[in-house]
Amino acid sequence: MWITQLDIVGWRNHQRSSLVFDRGVNILVGANGQGKTNIVEAIRYLSTLSSHRVAGSTALIGDDEQGATIFASLRHSERDVSVGVSLRRQGASDATVSGNSAKITEVPRWVSVVMFAPEDAAIVRGEPGFRRQFLDDLVVSGSPVMSGVYQDFEKVFKQRNTLLKSLRSQPRVSDVSTLDVWNASFVTLGAMIVSERCRHIRAILPHVEAAYRELAQGAQISAHYVPKGYDFATVEGSREEIERALGEALVENLPAERERGTSLIGPQRDDVDLSIEGRPARTHASQGETWSLALALRLGTAAWLREEKPSGDPIIILDDVFAELDSTRRSRLIGLITDYEQLLITSAVEGDIPEALSGAVFDVVDGHVSKR
Numbered sequence: 001m002w003i004t005q006l007d008i009v010g011w012r013n014h015q016r017s018s019l020v021f022d023r024g025v026n027i028l029v030g031a032n033g034q035g036k037t038n039i040v041e042a043i044r045y046l047s048t049l050s051s052h053r054v055a056g057s058t059a060l061i062g063d064d065e066q067g068a069t070i071f072a073s074l075r076h077s078e079r080d081v082s083v084g085v086s087l088r089r090q091g092a093s094d095a096t097v098s099g100n101s102a103k104i105t106e107v108p109r110w111v112s113v114v115m116f117a118p119e120d121a122a123i124v125r126g127e128p129g130f131r132r133q134f135l136d137d138l139v140v141s142g143s144p145v146m147s148g149v150y151q152d153f154e155k156v157f158k159q160r161n162t163l164l165k166s167l168r169s170q171p172r173v174s175d176v177s178t179l180d181v182w183n184a185s186f187v188t189l190g191a192m193i194v195s196e197r198c199r200h201i202r203a204i205l206p207h208v209e210a211a212y213r214e215l216a217q218g219a220q221i222s223a224h225y226v227p228k229g230y231d232f233a234t235v236e237g238s239r240e241e242i243e244r245a246l247g248e249a250l251v252e253n254l255p256a257e258r259e260r261g262t263s264l265i266g267p268q269r270d271d272v273d274l275s276i277e278g279r280p281a282r283t284h285a286s287q288g289e290t291w292s293l294a295l296a297l298r299l300g301t302a303a304w305l306r307e308e309k310p311s312g313d314p315i316i317i318l319d320d321v322f323a324e325l326d327s328t329r330r331s332r333l334i335g336l337i338t339d340y341e342q343l344l345i346t347s348a349v350e351g352d353i354p355e356a357l358s359g360a361v362f363d364v365v366d367g368h369v370s371k372r
Contacts, residue, residue: 001074001075001076001111001112001309001311001312001313001315001317001341001342002021002023002074002075002313002316002341002342003021003043003072003073003074003075003342003344004020004021004072004073004075004080005018005019005021005072006018006019006021006022006039006042006043006052006070006071006072006073007019007069007070007071007072008038008039008042008068008069008070008140009056009068009069009289010040010060010062010065010066010067010068011042011060011061011068011069011070011339011368012035012038012041012060012062012068012093013034013035013038013062013366014035014038014062014367014369015065015090015367016037017035017039017364017367017368017369018207018334018369019039019369020371021342021344021360022359022360023075023341023342024343024359024360025343025345025358025359025360026342026343026344026345026359026360026361026362027345027347027350027353027357027359027360027361027362028040028344028345028347028364028369029346029347029361029362029363029364030346030348030363030364030365032348034182034364034365034366034367035054035364035366035367035368035369036070036319036320036346036347036348036364037117037319037320037346038367039364039369040115040317040319040344041053041060042070042086042117042322043070043072043111043113043315043317043344044113045060045070045085045132046072046083046085046107046108046110046111047072047108047111047112047113047140047314048096048113048137048140048141048147048148049085049104049105049107049108049140050133050136050140051356052115052117052119052133052136052137053119057087057093057340058089059367060087061088061089066088066089066090067086067087067088067089068086068087069084069085069087070084070085070333071083072084072111074110074111076110076310076311076312077146077311077312080288081097081098081110082097082098082099083095083096083097083098083107083110084096084113085104085107092339093282095107097110103142103148105145105147105151107144108140108141108144108147109144109145110311111179111315112141112305112309112311112313112314112315113314113315113317113321114141114296114298114301114302114305114314114315114316114317115298115317115319116298116316116317116318116319116321117319117320117321118319118320118321118323118324120294120297120298121290121291121294121324123274123294123297123301124171124274124281124285124290124293124294125281125282125283125285125290126221126282128269128270128272129173130270131185131270131271131272131274132143132270132271132272134268134272134297135197135200135201135272136150136197138197138200138201138204138301139193139196139197139200141305141314142203142305143196143200143310144302146192146193146196149189149192149193149221149274152185152189152195153186153189153190153267154234156182156185156186156189157186157266157268157310158183160179160182160183160186160263161261161262161263162177163178163182164179164257164258164260164261164262165262167179167258167261168258168259168261174307176254177268180227183247183250186246186250186263186266187243187246187247187250188243189352190242190246190266190267190350191239191240191242191243191246192239192261193267193268194225194227194242195238195239195247196268197225197267197270198225201223201225202273202299203304203308203327204300204301204303204304205222205223205300206300207299207300207301207304208221208296208297208299208300208301209221209296209300210225210303211295211296211299211300211336212292212293212296212301214332214335214336215292215295215296215299215329215332215333215336216288216289216292216293216296219276219277219289220276220277220278221274221275221276221281221293221296222273222274222275222278223273223274223275224270224272224273224275225270225272225273226270226271226272226273227245227270228244228265228269228270228271229249229253229264229265229269230245230248230249230265231245232244232245241360242309243306246263246266246319249265250265255267276289276293281293288326288329291324291325291329292329295329295333297335299333299337301314302314302316302337302340302346308339312341313340313341314340315341315342315343315344316337316340316342316343316344317336317339317343317345318343318344318345318346319346320346320347321333322347322352322353322354323347323348323349323352330354331354334354334356334357338356338357343357343359345357350369360372
């Protein structure tokens, strides 16, 4: 898969930008704050319906705009596909696929992207939310239909929390039948998310291990899903088993949840335990090990998607990554990505990009783009 043209309107600091990309390497050059990352963020948004920098979509819309639009033309083997997404400050977002109206959750089906960014170090060393975001992006990339499940879960989660807050001021013997209704949906949707997270982390792990061996020249890594406040027998547990564990935990934790006025159990609190040579990576990984593992997680995802997706290679995005890497890791990373169908690279300093990655160059200045 590769993107042939991208048009963004009202997106971040881009009033209106149009880029015609080449197959192979494409380089976006510009000083910090000029809009390079905003461009690749738009492409990534089409594959995950989320930003790697902010939660929600409001911040993605330009300051003086009421909405933002992303439109992309892509080549899938010998087939051309176009997708578009329109975000609005007020009202629902909408989408198109090849000129036809579509649910926005249909878009990730047609766009496969793996993005490397400086923020990736937080997947290894940061708070659990960064690892959950990595997992959820992985799940949507591998199973695009899950984007709808995540949206439904978010609605149920918010409604359940609203009800829990209202129950804080009510007597302990008050009727909780309405909560039972939300609990049923919470458990069903939550178990689907947990099950898919476990399945996807198991699927990419062999590829992640292989990439880490290439980058770090050895060392054993592992990744285990960690449910918080509930448990199921193994990470291979069935969805039914996870539903049962979640349901029982909700009953047990109802008093605490009523007191706190928030959901204390569920996929929104889970984590992934990443280890290097049996030691927790979050607390024991050196800077070099952190970067190697973060890169390996992305490389493993890309290798797995290449095998699994009928569209072939995912689009590889490197957002200001080379400035963070020493020369050894740069060369090893290059060796692992150069055979992908399309690479999109951003850099504040053109000299940071290795000579082996020459290609089409775009200058980005204050939200305006020009191709050399």
